[in-house]
Amino acid sequence: MRAWFKTGTPWIWLNAGAIALCLVMVIGVLGLILVQGGSHFWPGNLQTVQAKQPDGSEKMLLAELVRTEEVSAAVLKDSGVKLDDGQLVYPRHLLKVGNRDLYGRDFAWFLDRDLANWQQPQNATVIERREWGHFFGFPQKLLQQDKVVAEGDALWAELELRIDRANDIHDAISAIEKTDIGRINKGLEKLRLEKRKLELAGATAEQLSAYEQQAAQDRAELDAQYAQLQQQLDALNADAKRDSLVMTSAEGTEMTISLSNIVHAHQPNAMNTLQKVGHYGFALWSFLVDDPREANTEGGIFPAIFGTVTMVILMSIIVTPFGVLAAIYLREYAKQGTVLKIIRISVYNLAGVPSIVYGVFGLGFFVYILGGNIDQLFYAESLPSPTFGTPGLFWASLTLALLTLPVVIVSTEEGLSRIPSTIRMGSLALGATKSETLWKVVVPLATPAMMTGLILAIARAAGEVAPLMLVGVVKLAPTLPVDGNFPFVHLDQKIMHLGFHVYDVGFQSPNVEASRPLLYATALVLVVLIVVLNMAAIQLRNRLREKYRSESD
Incomplete structure (x- = not known):
């Protein structure tokens, strides 16, 4: 046994077992995120059920069964539930009842003993609304300016067409409000700031008067454009409110829903598997390209995806030259000695500083001092x-560039140190200067190592949350940092971020059950985005490695 330990075989197996355990844990976490996040978009069937209320009355509900669990009698007694049959464990069901404007809540727990007469009506309909969440009910008639235009069997086909029309009108309204009116507001603000700038510069009364005359003409032109756009908005808003849908809930309450408030409608019980797959793809695509709604518990995450990608790209542009130049100086130009050792130790220690410290530094130095x-x-x-x-x-x-700078420096230095001295000597022997040898021979060969540092930097930066909460990331950003208005990329704007979106949905959401599937779905998108960014960088690194390897051969 002692001889076997001396061979080192046990340590090899121990290392392999630890790696295998880590892989199993990572795959398990990714599998959990994939199942929980991906299942959110599958259209679940709606069921009518007779539910016994706490006061002893019965109420008919139309709901989606979310999950079932068993709970002990002691927990139920502590929550005030009356138990008389002496059971130790009771099954209970979480139902998504929707209709928040009627019931005051989207989800409710019911003991299995309090539910009876489960049925799946074919015409049960899910209405996804822009406000008040989902409505579960039965469509009765379609109205156009309070006149019935469809009911019965002809209602559903006409409803789908009119919902598409209402969504097109909503998109046109959003485009006018965000793009055209936003441009006019920026123009008016620019005129005000230019006048203020002249006043601060000490302009004479004649100069101010001349500017005011020109500004008045520009302002009148912008006001005329705004009046024209306002007329278009009024017409679109009136057109959007033309149609409405009359629905009844399971207990018979009638509701009239304007089609301008409807995003999508479907009847899950009447859908076959192929139709459900199509709906799944549509729901997933909408999640990726739509804006969030209802305090981030509904809608999509496109602003968060866009903000994350923009920030990572900008961070990469900043950190790469600084990290590479710092590593080249430390390895190739700096005098070896005690001071350089202290600098290297400091760089290594910076890699272990908690990220929130960088956030505090960024807020104090970058924002308040430099920005001020x-x-x-x-x-x-x-x-x-x-x-x-x-x-x-x-x-x-x-x-984030400051946060990931030590990683790029260390990786680049390691790459430079691996370049054989014979290559440097051969270049110098052929008459190249030290600078030419460095920039035309050594640095290109070390490019794969630089890309490795950038890959690690991207992986860390894309998932950071704590520092971003202090220096630019918010719960909801009304506009994207890139648009059609000069200078096109607005570096001063606040952004949304997938990591912060996960934190906000998971810990700050007013509707826990509604946000739970969105939490997993957003986390899944974040993981996929990091993998895509890393794979792109790895592919570029491999190409560079093969290129310079073939050239060296």
Whole structure:
């Protein structure tokens, strides 16, 4: 046995077992996220059920069965439930009842003994609304300006067409409000700031008067454009409210829902497997490209995806040159000695500093000091409203660049140290200078190592949350940081981020059960996004490695 231990075989097996255990745990976590997040988009069947209320009355519900669990009698007694049959464990069901405007809640727990007469009516309908969540009920008639245009068997086909029309109108309204009116507001604000800038510069009365005359003409033109757009908006809003749908809930309550408030409608009990697969794809696509609604418990996550990708790209552009140049100086130019050893130790220690410390530093130095001085020098006319003296995209990217800088430095240094000295000597022997040898021979060969550092930096930056909460990430950003208005990329704007979105949905949501599947789905998208970014960087690294390997051969 002692000889066997001396061979080192047990340690090899122990290492292999630890790696296998880690892989199983990672695959398990990813599988949990995939199942819980992916199942959210599958259309579950609706069931009518007779539910016994706490006061002893019975009520008919139309609901989706979310999950079933067993709960002990002691827990139920502590919550005030009366138990008389002496059972130790009771099965209970979580039902998604929807109709928040009627019931005051979307989800409710019921003991199995309090539910009876389960049925699946074919015409049970799910209405996804922009406000008040889902409505579960039965369609009765379709109205156009309070006149019945469809009911009975002809209702569903006509309803789908009119919902598509209402969504097109909603998209047109959003485009006008966010793009056209936003451009006009920016133009009016620009005129105000230019006048303020002239006043701060000490312009004469004649100069101010001349500017005011020109500004009045520009303002009148913008006002005319706004009046025209407002007429279009009024017409679109009136057109959007033209149609409405009359629904009845399971207990017979009648509700009239404007089609302008409906995102989508489907009848899950009447759908076959192929139709459910199609609905699954549609729901998944909508989740990826739509804006969030209902305090992030409904809708999509596109602004968070866009903000995450934009911030990571900007961070990569910032950290790569600084990290590479710092590593080249430390390895190739700096004098070896005690000071350099201290610098390297400091770089290694910076990699282990908690990320929230970088966030505090970014808020204090980048935002308040650097951003405040930029506002004083270049945006004085906007004060006291800050431009760069407030958290935003640029400061978030710069903070993450500082956070990941040690990783890039260490990886690049390791790559430079692996370049054989014979290559350097051969280049110098052929008459190349030290600078030419470094930049045309050594650095290209070390490019794969630089890409490795960038890959690690991207993986860490994309999942960070704590520092971003201080330097530019918010719960909901009304506009994207990239649009059609000059300068097109707005570095001062706040952004949404997938990591912070997971935190917000998981811990700050007012509707826990509604946000639970969105939490897993968003986490799944974040993992996939990190994998995609890493795979792209790895592919680029491999191409560079093969390129310079073939050239060296």
